[in-house]
Amino acid sequence: MRLIRHLQHWLGGSGPGLRVADVVPKTNSIRQWSDTFPWAEMVEAIEKSVARRFPKRCARGRRPVPTRVLLALELLKHEVGASDEAICERLRTDVAVMYACGLETVQLDSPQDHFVLPETLAQFRSRLDEALIDELLAIQAAAAMDEGLVSPAHLIVDTFPAEQGSQRVTDATTLYKAQKKSSSSSRTSPSKASRKRRR
Amino acid sequence: MRSFGRQCRGQAKIFVKLVRHTETRLLEVGSAIAHLAQEAQQTLDQAPHLSASTQERLGSELSIATQRHHRISKQSRRLTQGRRLSHCKIVNAYDPTIAPILKGKSNCPAQFGRKPGILSEPTAGFIFAAHAPLGNPSDASYVLPLLDNVQNAIERLRGPKRPSIQSLAGDLGVNDPTLRQALHARGILTVGIPETPWPINPKPSPEEILAALNEAGLNRKRTPHQVQLACACGYSRPVVESHIACLLSRGAGQIRYKGPQGAVVQLGMTVMAHNGAALIRVRQQRLSKRAQKFRRLLGLRGRNINQINDPKN
Numbered sequence: 001m002r003l004i005r006h007l008q009h010w011l012g013g014s015g016p017g018l019r020v021a022d023v024v025p026k027t028n029s030i031r032q033w034s035d036t037f038p039w040a041e042m043v044e045a046i047e048k049s050v051a052r053r054f055p056k057r058c059a060r061g062r063r064p065v066p067t068r069v070l071l072a073l074e075l076l077k078h079e080v081g082a083s084d085e086a087i088c089e090r091l092r093t094d095v096a097v098m099y100a101c102g103l104e105t106v107q108l109d110s111p112q113d114h115f116v117l118p119e120t121l122a123q124f125r126s127r128l129d130e131a132l133i134d135e136l137l138a139i140q141a142a143a144a145m146d147e148g149l150v151s152p153a154h155l156i157v158d159t160f161p162a163e164q165g166s167q168r169v170t171d172a173t174t175l176y177k178a179q180k181k182s183s184s185s186s187r188t189s190p191s192k193a194s195r196k197r198r199r
Numbered sequence: 200m201r202s203f204g205r206q207c208r209g210q211a212k213i214f215v216k217l218v219r220h221t222e223t224r225l226l227e228v229g230s231a232i233a234h235l236a237q238e239a240q241q242t243l244d245q246a247p248h249l250s251a252s253t254q255e256r257l258g259s260e261l262s263i264a265t266q267r268h269h270r271i272s273k274q275s276r277r278l279t280q281g282r283r284l285s286h287c288k289i290v291n292a293y294d295p296t297i298a299p300i301l302k303g304k305s306n307c308p309a310q311f312g313r314k315p316g317i318l319s320e321p322t323a324g325f326i327f328a329a330h331a332p333l334g335n336p337s338d339a340s341y342v343l344p345l346l347d348n349v350q351n352a353i354e355r356l357r358g359p360k361r362p363s364i365q366s367l368a369g370d371l372g373v374n375d376p377t378l379r380q381a382l383h384a385r386g387i388l389t390v391g392i393p394e395t396p397w398p399i400n401p402k403p404s405p406e407e408i409l410a411a412l413n414e415a416g417l418n419r420k421r422t423p424h425q426v427q428l429a430c431a432c433g434y435s436r437p438v439v440e441s442h443i444a445c446l447l448s449r450g451a452g453q454i455r456y457k458g459p460q461g462a463v464v465q466l467g468m469t470v471m472a473h474n475g476a477a478l479i480r481v482r483q484q485r486l487s488k489r490a491q492k493f494r495r496l497l498g499l500r501g502r503n504i505n506q507i508n509d510p511k512n
Contacts, residue, residue, distance in 0.1 A: 036474075078449050130463045140471055141352035149323075149481045150323065152349050158317060164313070
């Protein structure tokens with residue numbers, strides 16, 4: 001099942017809109033961190049690469065979650081040291097995370113459900129490859145050099161060991177799985193009951 | 200007393216205390232063996248009264264003696280999980296092929312790790328390129344792919360004046376003659392890569408600068424000022440450890456994503472997140488005195504945040 005099709009009910013809405021940039025102060029660390037990235041170029045590079053390697057067979061279906069949101073969440077995950085579940089949870093409530101994800105306005109009367117599931121992040125990661133990561137790094141470095149912040153004149157090379165870690169089952173993972181299981185069972189139970197009634 | 204050795208070869212009983220005591224003594228005795236062996240080899244080569252067969256026999260015995268100490272010292276320096284072994288460095292004195300390794304299990308880390316490489320600038324710790332190869336190749340093999348990535352980034356710049364890579368610093372692991380030649384061919388100084396375990400001279404004399412330029416064949420391409428900066432950069436090369444520590448604090452020390460692609464994605468994302476934080480520090484001028492001085496010498500001046508640039512009207 002394609003998850004992307006079920007995730008965007010939060011982006012729409014009819015109530016008053018909250019301008020995210022007005023709420024997040026300029027001194028906020030996530031806002032400052034987010035402002036250092038050349039988002040437009042990075043998103044363009046990802047979309048080009050993904051379109052080349054995974055061409056769409058048909059144009060039907062709901063529009064996918066924006067690449068900007070997924071890329072920002074993936075980067076933020078490493079910046080704040082959060083898990084997939086935690087960062088997706090923060091996107092619902094933390095306005096600074098919304099700012100980092102490029103959301104300009106948020107509808108106040110929205111149902112506040114998940115609109116990016118952790119599985120979507122995993123799916124997004126599986127579409128990234130080494131060439132694309134190198135390209136993204138090059139884009140970031142070029143933007144920093146263009147701004148005159150860094151110079152590649154003198155460089156240092158080094159290596160470090162990284163051990164293969166195992167995906168640990170945390171409390172957050174267990175809770176998320178339990179909630180998902182209970183919600184799916186509650187969704188299926190009325191339909192089963194109605195079928196029984198028909199019989 | 201403990202049992203060591205593989206089941207297939209038969210286990211042997213070892214007095215552990217005796218082994219540790221012997222190892223310490225052997226390392227002490229053999230600390231000067233490399234120097235003495237070099238002198239002995241030279242003396243042997245300059246001994247005309249010895250026949251060729253005798254010279255060959257003595258030479259082979261000398262090399263065997265050197266290798267034995269080398270094996271012991273290599274085991275004593277071995278790292279497991281990034282930490283030096285605290286005890287029992289010689290696992291089995293009677294079976295030198297058994298070496299200490301870190302064994303992992305399906306739910307326990309570290310059996311199969313990776314060795315990512317980074318290329319960073321020494322002032323703010325901005326990482327220009329990262330590489331996570333398969334297996335555990337030599338450190339020298341990381342350099343050219345990393346430099347290619349930096350070159351790609353430079354080619355993305357729009358302005359007419361593009362910066363160039365002037366020098367590269369590294370540890371003894373990248374001290375490879377072939378690599379040095381390749382770097383010189385690209386116009387990159389290698390005075391920051393040491394040839395001995397001793398620190399690089401941060402303030403070379405004019406003669407030393409001229410010799411370095413002549414050796415690299417970059418007399419007309421690089422200036423003495425650039426050589427001085429390269430030497431200073433090589434001298435302060437250990438600053439890269441702080442960049443690595445930053446990456447480790449962001450979780451780069453443990454690969455949680457699956458497979459080689461997962462390792463590449465995790466490393467890349469961690470490096471980009473780190474770079475964002477480094478750029479904030481540069482913008483806010485929250486840099487060390489050394490970094491500020493180095494930036495001044497490179498002509499990278501930060502904005503004066505106290506100055507109000509907005510028009511008043």
